[in-house]
Amino acid sequence: GENVEQHPSTLSVQEGDSAVIKCTYSDSASNYFPWYKQELGKRPQLIIDIRSNVGEKKDQRIAVTLNKTAKHFSLHITETQPEDSAVYFCAASGGGSNYKLTFGKGTLLTVNP
Amino acid sequence: NAGVTQTPKFQVLKTGQSMTLQCAQDMNHEYMSWYRQDPGMGLRLIHYSVGAGITDQGEVPNGYNVSRSTTEDFPLRLLSAAPSQTSVYFCASSYSVGSNYGYTFGSGTRLTVV
Numbered sequence: 001g002e003n004v005e006q007h008p009s010t011l012s013v014q015e016g017d018s019a020v021i022k023c024t025y026s027d028s029a030s031n032y033f034p035w036y037k038q039e040l041g042k043r044p045q046l047i048i049d050i051r052s053n054v055g056e057k058k059d060q061r062i063a064v065t066l067n068k069t070a071k072h073f074s075l076h077i078t079e080t081q082p083e084d085s086a087v088y089f090c091a092a093s094g095g096g097s098n099y100k101l102t103f104g105k106g107t108l109l110t111v112n113p
Numbered sequence: 114n115a116g117v118t119q120t121p122k123f124q125v126l127k128t129g130q131s132m133t134l135q136c137a138q139d140m141n142h143e144y145m146s147w148y149r150q151d152p153g154m155g156l157r158l159i160h161y162s163v164g165a166g167i168t169d170q171g172e173v174p175n176g177y178n179v180s181r182s183t184t185e186d187f188p189l190r191l192l193s194a195a196p197s198q199t200s201v202y203f204c205a206s207s208y209s210v211g212s213n214y215g216y217t218f219g220s221g222t223r224l225t226v227v
Contacts, residue, residue, distance in 0.1 A: 043218040099144040105155040
């Protein structure tokens with residue numbers, strides 16, 4: 001089955017800096033790669049996703065890049081703000097009739113004012 | 114449109130007790146799944162269903178049963194609770210239209226087994 005590795009496990013940045021979180025996956029058939037943000041005590045919330053036919057996607061301060069050859073994808077947050085502090089999870093899904101999401105173990109992002 | 118509704122939000126069980134975590138969605142999604150979340154472990158898939166009457170095991174199915182008699186409901190049963198099942202449980206539903214997917218998570222159930 002799919003295996004998703006996520007790095008780093010913790011990340012601390014100064015407000016205004018950029019943050020990058022990286023994930024690798026093992027199943028070359030995976031074609032859907034979402035990123036979730038989870039605040040303490042809350043449910044995971046989708047912040048951005050990318051599909052295998054796209055190399056990069058951007059939404060305001062958040063961008064995701066995908067390298068299918070290397071089987072890795074990354075989340076980029078620019079101009080970080082204290083409210084960006086949360087745990088971020090990457091995930092991968094095989095798509096088609098395979099709806100299963102396999103998650104990375106998460107990155108605790110702390111943005112220091 | 115309530116999305117994905119999970120009940121209860123909190124539960125304390127004694128070892129050996131059984132209980133059912135409820136999950137309901139009103140979005141007519143075909144796919145539903147249960148995850149457990151433990152510190153430092155991310156979200157791990159317990160069981161999933163691709164439609165009414167169809168269920169399958171995920172990564173960590175032992176000690177849990179599921180059924181899917183309707184599109185809307187996907188309950189998770191703990192047959193004999195163990196301290197190792199102390200966790201936060203999330204139910205999710207999703208659709209798939211072509212290459213588009215949409216996963217929605219419930220608000221979670223925090224379960225403690227003593």
